[in-house]
Amino acid sequence: MAGQHVDQDITILGKVTTAFGIKGWVKVYSYTDPMTNILQYPVWLLKVNGQWKEYKLRDSRPQGKGLAAALEGINDRDQALALSQVEIGIPTSDLPELEEDEHYWFQLVGLKVMNTEGQLLGQVKELFDSGGGNQVVVVKGCEGSIDKQQRLIPFVDAIVLEVDLEGGEIQVDWDADF
Structure with missing residues (x-):
């Protein structure tokens, strides 16, 4: 298993849920959209006992509402059950390059949300x-926020006015009373 990997350099795309069958296949829950996009990556990193280990994807197929995969x-x-x-x-670094106004969801987690x-x-x-x-987007109260209220805000252009990854902030047209 070549290469050392640290959490900051890893993007989570899904998880192994359990074993599938008796030949070592695993059931996979994918966070990608569509779910089959996870299969575009021929090498997966699995966090086993706190360490990232590389596994090559040998085969895969849709299975019910999820996926089944065979790993080398x-x-x-x-x-399989151990996973x-x-x-x-x-x-x-293996993620596709996005357009200027596009963002991966993981990039938005932790950003502060300011209204107009x-x-x-x-x-x-x-x-x-x-x-x-x-x-x-699920917004939770934090230190300095106007209250500790949880808010569910639609992530649409009419409401999300600006995403500033470098500044760590999202500006929304959303009344605090909503």
Whole structure:
């Protein structure tokens, strides 16, 4: 397993949920959209016992609402079960280059959210897809925010006015009373 990997250089794309069958296949829950995008990466990093280890993707296929994958060196059910609930990552440098106004969700987590009135609403805790292609940002109160209220803010152009990754801030057209 070549190369040392540290958490800051890794982007999590999904996780192994459990074993699939008896030949070492694993069930995979993908965070990518579409979920099959995780299969575009021929080498996965799995965090086993606190250490990132490289595994080559040998084969894969859709399975129910998820995916099943065969990894090099994982040849039986016991080895596959040992990977249950293990995160799947790739080196962040392997991610495709985005357009100027595009962002990966992981880049937004932790950013401060300010409204047009200059009020700090909180920090981005997470993002999720609410269905139909609608993304929602979960904002939690933080030190200096106007309250400790959790807010769910639609991540759409009409509301999200600016994302400043370098400044660590998102500006939104969102009333504090919403």
